Amino acid sequence: MDIKTNFKTWLVLANHSANLDELKLETMTRPLKVGKVSTPDNLNSMTLGQMIELSELQNGSEMFYKVCSVLLGMSVKEVNKAAAVEVVRFVGWVAGSVKRINNLFDSVKNKPSKEELQAGINRLNYGIFGLIDWYGCD
Numbered sequence: 001m002d003i004k005t006n007f008k009t010w011l012v013l014a015n016h017s018a019n020l021d022e023l024k025l026e027t028m029t030r031p032l033k034v035g036k037v038s039t040p041d042n043l044n045s046m047t048l049g050q051m052i053e054l055s056e057l058q059n060g061s062e063m064f065y066k067v068c069s070v071l072l073g074m075s076v077k078e079v080n081k082a083a084a085v086e087v088v089r090f091v092g093w094v095a096g097s098v099k100r101i102n103n104l105f106d107s108v109k110n111k112p113s114k115e116e117l118q119a120g121i122n123r124l125n126y127g128i129f130g131l132i133d134w135y136g137c138d
Contacts, residue, residue: 003085010084011061026099028092035082037072039090043097046071054098067091 030039053070057063064087068074071094079087112121 003083005084006080007064007082007084007087008080010088011064015061023088023092025088025092026096028089028096030093031086031089034068034072034086034090035074035078037074037078039072039093043071043094043101051098051101054094064088064091067094 030041033039050070054067057066065076065079068079068082068087068090069076072090074082
């Protein structure tokens with residue numbers, strides 16, 4: 001891919017590519033900017049609302065637009081005009097960072113006791129609000 005290729009052009013080409021799954025997005029590094037917008041040094045200041053929006057991401061082109069919108073405040077038009085290399089690297093970096101954050105959340109969860117497992121605690125799922133309540137009350 002040419003470094004000057006804009007995201008919209010890249011997306012059209014990528015939709016016809018057989019090796020799109022080989023991108024390994026989570027291993028990409030953070031670009032300094034996407035288009036004219038500076039990228040954050042890390043996701044430490046990401047709000048819970050932003051995290052919820054990003055957790056609902058689907059694969060495909062929507063993912064690229066949503067990440068740039070939620071974290072950088074970019075419109076679809078701005079994302080389309082930006083260099084594809086910048087957009088893809090940023091979204092890949094975010095995907096890797098969110099995966100790391102999710103693993104951190106998973107590692108601090110209380111492990112249910114044998115009695116709780118026997119009572120069926122694994123069948124309970126209160127979604128994101130249960131997560132918020134659990135961290136808020138702990």
